[in-house]
Amino acid sequence: MEIKLHDIGEGMTEAEVTHFLVKPGDKVAVDQPMVEVQTDKMTAEIPAPRAGVVKELKVEEGNTISIGTTVLLLEAEDAQAETAATVEAVKEEPEVQEHEATEAEVEYTPTSPGRRVKAAPFTRKVARELGVYIEEVEGTGKWGRITVEDVKRHAEGGSSTVADQQETPEAPEVSSAPTLEAKTVPFRGRRKQIAKKMTQSLFTIPHCTHFEEIDVTNLIELRNELKQMDTKISATAFFIKAISIALKEFEVFNAKLDEKEEVIRVEAHHNIGVATDTEDGLIVPVIHQVEKKSLKQIHQELKQLTQKALEGKLTSKELTGGTFTISNVGPLGGSIGATPIINHPEVGLMAFHKTKERPEVYKGEIAIRSMMNISMVFDHRVTDGGTAVAFTNKIQRLIENPNTMMIDLI
Structure with missing residues (x-):
């Protein structure tokens, strides 16, 4: 089953693939977000129209694609009946509904208030279900994005970052003279x-x-x-x-x-x-x-x-x-x-x-x-x-x- 970029409307004929939320071999549920795309107006997600297994990613993160481009291949659970089907689906990023506070949450104050969290709505949903405050989780994904694995690790009481799982090295000597280094900023x-x-x-x-x-x-x-x-x-x-x-x-x-x-x-x-x-x-x-x-x-x-x-x-x-x-x-x-x-x-x-x-x-x-x-x-x-x-x-x-x-x- 081919999952394609659907017509977004308002003169927007293309979008940039910013982040894949799945990889080949992953099992997905119906409506589970699989890839995030970005237009000049909004961030959107392409969900799974069927439950199944991701077979192949057809484009790379950072690529700008036009309407009708196949983003990934999905083998649906009912694949035999759907072998010739081609599905085009796109779903705008839904608003994140705050869960109702329990008595244990009333006194809670996040350690990083106001921090902008980079996480897909599906990841936020998993965090709510596990009772994890997404603001407390450190992301190991690209550009610091919080993944489902990060949330689950945090819920189990483990560290959320690779750096936290390693021994802290001895601090190197710090030169008194300031140093300047050239750097690049992703243009995407x-x-x-x-x-x-x-x-x-x-x-x-x-x-x-x-x-x-x-x-x-x-x-x-x-x-x-x-x-x-x-x-x-x-x-x-x-x-x-x-x-x-x-x-x-x-x-x-x-x-x-x-x-x-x-x-x-x-x-x-x-x-x-x-x-x-x-x-x-x-x-x-x-x-x-x-x-x-x-x-x-x-x-x-x-x-x-x-x-x-x-x-x-x-x-x-x-x-x-x-x-x-x-x-x-x-x-x-x-x-x-x-x-x-x-x-x-x-x-x-x-x-x-x-x-x-x-x-x-x-x-x-x-x-x-x-x-x-x-x-x-x-x-x-x-x-x-x-x-x-x-x-x-x-x-x-x-x-x-x-x-x-x-x-x-x-």
Whole structure:
């Protein structure tokens, strides 16, 4: 039985094989994950459609394969009846459901809180079944990945690392002079997929960037007033809603160019992606149908998506379908301006930079105002500079006078 890479959708026609969870000769159960693949948007797993034995791995870890490529051969238990069958299956990485805490777990504090754990969902499932805290297990797999064997060894009270099983050698003499060594960093996984996506975008879309500065003093004051009423709304939520309001008037920025059919397709909904910096690289979760949502809804959904992005738990739906992207780099500090790369095949991207207090002429007098720069990048094949400036000015007015858009924000 051939196990192939299935159609992932959203224009993603290939994926990188990042890790095999089985080897030839292994017996697998139905739905047991066998291989992990990585696209520029998500990590996915290919499960076993039948119980059986792994016969052969057809590709190597690190290879980028296209849809329809045979990943491995599986001899099913019902092989005689299925000899001619070819199965294509792919399963997105499921969210890890936390097990309910027992009385013995209430007082437990992990020794490595916050450590990012590299382990497949199936390995996490085994850990939960054995009562092992996955954070406590040291991985012996590639790139420090925790394997099922590591979990079982830990459950039996043994060491999880090869180094722990060996005698500790005598410490060598340490030179007082510091030494520098050259090293290499693997170019694979999400980093490689992001590189391919950015290269495609930059060499396909003629990018043009428009810069503007926005006075966010009134927005900050409004947020402070809302906080006093126990209503916390992030600045990013305001930015997202302002963009959605502007997109109603400038719908060309909520479109995608279909070069094959020679048409510009204006999308029905404002599905706004938010570029998020994670340990594994840049990822863009999407808030769908922003035009129908209140500020509170946008704030809550953004908070949830950001947390899931940091934990690597985003679903396919939460990563796809975007029509416009924003990048709020201001909180990272030190950003005055930038020329971001558009998230192909979208038409535009807006970046919000660091806010600084400085003296400005305000209503005929010098006053200290909170000023923020923005960068508006657009596809010059689809629209022109004048339209981009008008779109940016609309967003500027909304952000500088947030009370004027309260009808849309509530």
